[in-house]
Amino acid sequence: MTRPLEQAIAAIVCTFQEYAGRCGDKYKICQSELKELLQKELPTWTPSEFRECDYNKFMSVLDTNKDCEVDFEEYVRSLASLCLYCHEYFKECPPEPPCPQ
Numbered sequence: 001m002t003r004p005l006e007q008a009i010a011a012i013v014c015t016f017q018e019y020a021g022r023c024g025d026k027y028k029i030c031q032s033e034l035k036e037l038l039q040k041e042l043p044t045w046t047p048s049e050f051r052e053c054d055y056n057k058f059m060s061v062l063d064t065n066k067d068c069e070v071d072f073e074e075y076v077r078s079l080a081s082l083c084l085y086c087h088e089y090f091k092e093c094p095p096e097p098p099c100p101q
Contacts (some may be wrong), residue, residue, distance in 0.1 A: 016075050028069035031059045
């Protein structure tokens, strides 16, 4: 039986592979793919009022090498940043019982 962290890593990789390549390079996510990924995979974290300029800005932040696409390393960095923000946010919350195994 796989552990939750193993499942999370597999989900991160599989999600990238599912969206990458529809616009060309199978190892990168273009802006339309990123927009679809955010809307479908992080719906509660992507405000419905996100405008096209918001996606453009988000893309420019993720696209550190400025090739107008997000490669796997840029994608993972963005998820790591999201994890850091969540960690900081939840430090202030009361402790929960351990996750079920």
